[in-house]
Amino acid sequence: MNRLIIIGNGFDLAHGIKTSYKDFIAHYFSNAMRCIYLSNGYHDELIEIHVKSGHAFYHNHLDPITPENSIDTIKQILTGKTILHLQFKSILLKKSFEKIDKLNWVDLEIEYFNTLLATKHAFGKDNQLEEIKKVNKQLDSLKEKLIEYLKKQQSTFSNGFIKNNLVGCFTESINPHEVVTTELEESQLPKSLFFLNFNYTSTFENYYDICRKKIASDLDYIHGSLDGVHGEPVFGFGDELDKNYLEFEDEKNNELFRHIKSFEYLKNKNYYRLIRFIESNDYQVQIYGHSCGLSDRTMLNQIFEHENCKSIKIFYHHREDGTNDYTEKTYEISRHFKDKGMMRKKVVPFDYSQEMPQPNRVNK
Structure with missing residues (x-):
């Protein structure tokens, strides 16, 4: 046998x-937040973070950002009580972040499938193809960032x-x-x-x-x-x-x-x-x-x-x-x-x- x-x-x-997925996302957001200190904004295929209109951003507005505190920082921004605004371009990333404390890789892959399914149902055949392409492109982006992160870990x-x-x-x-x-x-x-x-x-x-x-x-x-x-x-x-x-x-x-x-x-x-x-x-x-x-x-x-x-x-x-x-x-x-x-x-x-x-x- x-x-x-x-x-x-x-x-x-x-x-x-x-x-873990949480480790990866914590690293991703810590990198994004560091860019805020340099340029008052960050954007990629998945998210956009910017300073709210009429405000100026200073380093003392937030504690120093690390992978250990980045998720809590993002949660604070999402409450709307800071001078920063976060927009999720990716529905997949938004849904997965809402479950970040208990989400595993397999759950993310299932969430991707559910996002595909919801997109297919939400749009008519004329617009469906482009919307599904957008979901797949965003997963490609997430995958690229993951591979880059894992290479550093390895x-x-x-x-x-x-x-x-x-x-x-x-x-x-x-x-x-x-x-x-x-x-x-x-x-x-x-x-x-x-x-x-x-x-x-x-x-x-x-x-x-x-x-x-x-x-x-x-x-x-x-x-x-x-x-x-x-x-x-x-x-x-x-x-x-x-x-x-x-x-x-x-x-x-x-x-x-x-x-x-x-x-x-x-x-x-x-x-x-x-x-x-x-x-x-x-x-x-x-x-x-x-x-x-x-x-x-x-x-x-x-x-x-x-x-x-x-x-x-x-x-x-x-x-x-x-x-x-x-x-x-x-x-x-x-x-x-x-x-x-x-x-x-x-x-x-x-x-x-x-x-x-x-x-x-x-x-x-």
């Missing part, structure tokens, strides 16, 4: 890299972490009590490992180098990489099972599909390599730091419901308040199954699951 290992954004966050990252605990989980034996959909007489090492990396960053590379010396391994940047070597970054919506998606297929408007992941996957070999792996042999799935949200449902449904998938083991996140996200993960995983009975057979119960080991720096 093989093992398919899903690596999500939580893996980067565990290594101290600020790759350039300052030092992978000086003790890796034994995580590597031990990746390469551990598959135990009979973790599998009920097929019979295992005894524990066995996986024949091969397939790392399905959803991150654009290279954080996982060092772990991969260690694992492949122990077990035959392959690494797939399913969403591309920052340098483009493993494909250009893929960002958009990936739930073709959504009933509203069928509306898009009835429209003669190809602009609706420009950021649909299934079409982005066809631009490189990454998805094809995944399909070859899941078709080749039985496998167990391990999940590290991935939300399993609906924005990747087309892919995750194909992985989880495939007859060769025999077991799904969650490495859950243990929170500071003593709770964990195991149950929330099972909710998300269930949405990728049409056969709920099969889901309950494949997901390894909490008693046999374990917390994702948190990486510790070598010098600690």
Whole structure:
């Protein structure tokens, strides 16, 4: 039996890299606000900030802007009680900012799809194309800023972490009590490992180098990489099972599909390599730091419901308040199954699951 290992954004966050959507937006607004100090205004494809008519802007009007306080500063501006005015040009950015304290990347991709859907319904066919092009252009702009931000984060990252605990989980034996959909007489090492990396960053590379010396391994940047070597970054919506998606297929408007992941996957070999792996042999799935949200449902449904998938083991996140996200993960995983009975057979119960080991720096 093989093992398919899903690596999500939580893996980067565990290594101290600020790759959450909130981190990115905080950095974006801090840069925008710094421009206010220099030129009394800022504008791009997504927002415009300017000093209200009849006012002069001085440095002491606001505390020094940093990523740590920029979101609170923007919230204050939106109350209308400052001399600055903020206009959102992008409906997507406006809606996502309203939910910034709890929004994850998968939620942003779903918000993008909802914005497309709302735009399609709000405008007649004569104006629809141009409005949808505008939404897509704004997502392109957001994506460009994200890639620039992540490149800076990656350039300052030092992978000086003790890796034994995580590597031990990746390469551990598959135990009979973790599998009920097929019979295992005894524990066995996986024949091969397939790392399905959803991150654009290279954080996982060092772990991969260690694992492949122990077990035959392959690494797939399913969403591309920052340098483009493993494909250009893929960002958009990936739930073709959504009933509203069928509306898009009835429209003669190809602009609706420009950021649909299934079409982005066809631009490189990454998805094809995944399909070859899941078709080749039985496998167990391990999940590290991935939300399993609906924005990747087309892919995750194909992985989880495939007859060769025999077991799904969650490495859950243990929170500071003593709770964990195991149950929330099972909710998300269930949405990728049409056969709920099969889901309950494949997901390894909490008693046999374990917390994702948190990486510790070598010098600690």
